[in-house]
Amino acid sequence: MIATFAGFDLMSTTTPLTRFLPSVAAIVAAAVLTPLPAFGILAAAVLMVLLAPRTFANDERGRLDTLYATLPISRRAVVVGRYVALIALYLTLAAVGTAAAVAVTLVQDQQVSLVQLGLVNLACLAFFLLVIAVQLPFFFAVGFVRARPMMYIPVIAGAGALWLAGRLGLQERIDLDALTALHPAALVALSALALAAAVTISAVIAARQYARRSL
């Protein structure tokens, strides 16, 4: 039922196409019009951070939480299905961004740096997953309208923390050598593990909150 709900959620988010295609166009435009073609991947992450709360806005607009409560599907499946759908949608849009970046680089007759594309993809995926890991439990707990500030708070808080770290010179105290000393595969595996843990904990909290919510 998780896959069924994820498929339903993907269809609901991407239709009508006239509302979804501008997002794809924006990603391609970011790759074409900015100095770095990899900006298309960053655009995909930013768009998805904004798109994720919109799925909850659509739920409230169509009273779909009530629909889910009457369907033969558990609330846990709704929660996990939404995480799966959002991650699948992000990966699709990130693939569009990556393809656009590769195409633009080739058209400009430059060398495609797979390492750079991989790092940008990893950083953007981490950014997207961390933001939804913070946002989604709030939206499941109280719905879109009451949790609306969570659309911006994680991004603002993250940016604020980075700014503060810069002001305090914290980046100079971090031992980057220790990180670079790791094998790239180990670094990717560690990052993947940390992100998977963050998303899993977030989904567990969201499922508990949604189970308690009056619809």
Add this chain to the structure above:
Amino acid sequence: MTSTAISVRGLTHTQGAFRLDEVDLELPTGLVMGFVGPNGAGKTTTIRALLGMLQPDAGSVELLDGQRPGTAAVNARVGAVLDQPFLSPDWKVSSLHRHVGRFSPTWDDELFRSLLDRFDVARDSRIGTLSRGQGVKVSLAVALAHHPELLVLDEPTSGLDPVSRADLVDLLRDFMVDERHSVLFSTHITSDLDSLADLMLVIDSGRIEYSGTLDELREEFAMVHGTEQLSDEAASAILGLRRTGARFDGLIHTASTPLFGPTTVIDAATTDDVVVHLARRDDTRLHQEAS
């Protein structure tokens, strides 16, 4: 043993100033229960609790022979039409099998399409463009298309014209041909229940005021009208007493009939009379306390 479609015991739920107060409800399988009461009486809250949409403060709710409400297994056997449609305004009627039907292994697309035709709903319309009445019809078609055993209807006829209401009642009669089926039907339009309901549940201010058969309801209550001076005992026996000049009217329990003199007219009460006067009773009490 008689099987039970709905069993609610001591259901209590507080929401702001409103309190649902120890509601009991028992619907045996194979029967239709009418659920009536004024606005804000607690019908929708009760229905949401028995669909598992809210967590009650106390009490128990069981559906279809002792199962917990709101689980996937129970929802597969229950159809619900609530006071407002719960389908995305962007969806086309013709695409509902893809949006909703995918969740139900028993979804019958042929039945769904035949219900849309019966209700005269254009399949290429978007949900957002439908009138309230058409929205209710689509919701009903969705609820029936997965062959539920229990239908829970919250004010389904309130947006419908008389022809559509009659058609809906006919449809429910067809549904009840199968003796495994049951219906809980909340409505303001009590005439819809006259030829359909086996049982009646009257709720007011979060409390169940009457539970029994429709015939017993008519036997239990009567309307009194008159101009005579009422004794204190007779006046206190009248529920929702209304005085207009020298005239009075109100609802009584038929057991109170001997309290009234020969000039008082006593008529059979309709379901509407019972709902109206039970709701007015609280106003009368407040008025009496104030004076």
